[in-house]
Amino acid sequence: MLGLKRFFKLIISSCFDLMPILIVVLIFQLLVIRQPLADVGQLIIGSIMVVLGLTFFLLGLEQSLFPIGEAMAVSLARKGNVFWLLLFSFLLGFGTTIAEPALFAITQKAADIAGSAHMIENSLTAKADYALALRLTVAASVGVAIVLGVLRILLGWPLHYFIISGYIIVVAMTPFAPAEIIGIAFDSGGVTTSTITVPLVTALGIGLANSIKGRNPVTDGFGLIAFASLLPMIFVMTFGIVR
């Protein structure tokens, strides 16, 4: 019974989450473009699906993703073996990124750009190789990023030193990187962190900060995603320079 009540509460809050988009679309369509909506039926069906989707997602988040992430962080920390913890962190970052559809799309496009700019041979196999290499680069960078972030939580180093020096490296590298790769490098930081990665990685950080004495989950638990959106930029630009 309690579950049903929770379910309806989530449905209502999901409606509120979707409402702003619908309002923006309606206002612009009716007042600015002044044309009737193309397909009202599709819009309504799609909106209902989005609301249901958000509801199920949030349910699943509370039931599995958050508890699993935190439980694993706690038991790996209790085990006291740093190697396994770091290996887990790397694989988590690498594994979630390599299968990310948004990354697949962006590397494909990057290969098209490189092909038309004659950086690589403009053939299908050369482009496929380039896209794969880029995808592996980004996935490895996210793996390294989570490892660095976890090390930071373990050792208690302040986050902003890392991020600020990361920014300085990015800005210093930009003039040396080929122009075709810069836009992709900057965007690759944003696209790597998906709907599954974010809650899992957040839970990992908070679980770790909770289980280590003297760490505050709010100040120390966050920051893993920040590494995961910074390092891909540096790695992709290096990839562009080395290649």
Place this chain on the structure above:
Amino acid sequence: MSEWFEHFLRVFFETVHNVMPIVVIIICFQLLVIRKPLPHPGKALLGFINLMIGITFFLDGLNIALFPVGELMAKQLSAPEFMNLPDGQASSNWRDYGWFYLFGACIGSAATLAEPSLLAVAHKAEEISGKTISAWGLRIAVSLGVALAIGLGIFRIVTGTPLNYYIAAAYTVVIIQTIFAPKLIIGLAYDVGGVTTSTVTVPIVTALGLTLSSSVPGRNPLLDGFGLISLACLFPIISVLCYAQLASWRAKKRHSNHS
């Protein structure tokens, strides 16, 4: 109906396929390294199925309803006929795209409010901070940041100025803010940039960039369409740090009034 069901199943298995690597890693570590069963295996499995159903419905709903409408509207708003230009030629004057800025900013910030990963992080932040950080306050701050980023990103595409100037300037602002902002928020603020650009925001922002860079004369959609995401990644950091700064000033003022 059966056609729809088939389509649903296909999308569902695609989602499952995408998360397979993570599931394998988690199971391997649980069995081989931690060597203990998961605390509530039944509940975890149910939750995982709920997650998959949720993501499937969510993505499919977006594809059916919102993405096509958004794309069509972006096209209509950047068409020369809509902008009332005398000779029916597309314009490269940034002043002519007024409605487009407004639409981009509004749809970007509205999309941010529906972003599942931001929802997850905001709830978690509210929970572990003991409600010092409010989930809605955080989400609204982020969505304002995205609105600003998209407005500026559109300006950049129309004028064709180099992306790295904008990035360097935004970095400088973040660094200065970091020095003054309350230490509690810094980790969360840095995280929020990567969190925002996910399932809803990335496709919408990409579509805006591509539409615009293919309609403004002299822009190459392959080169100039990029970059909006990186701005949408940076500006929420700035707006969340601002939000924290304002909140701490207000708290200080209240405190000094009491004493």
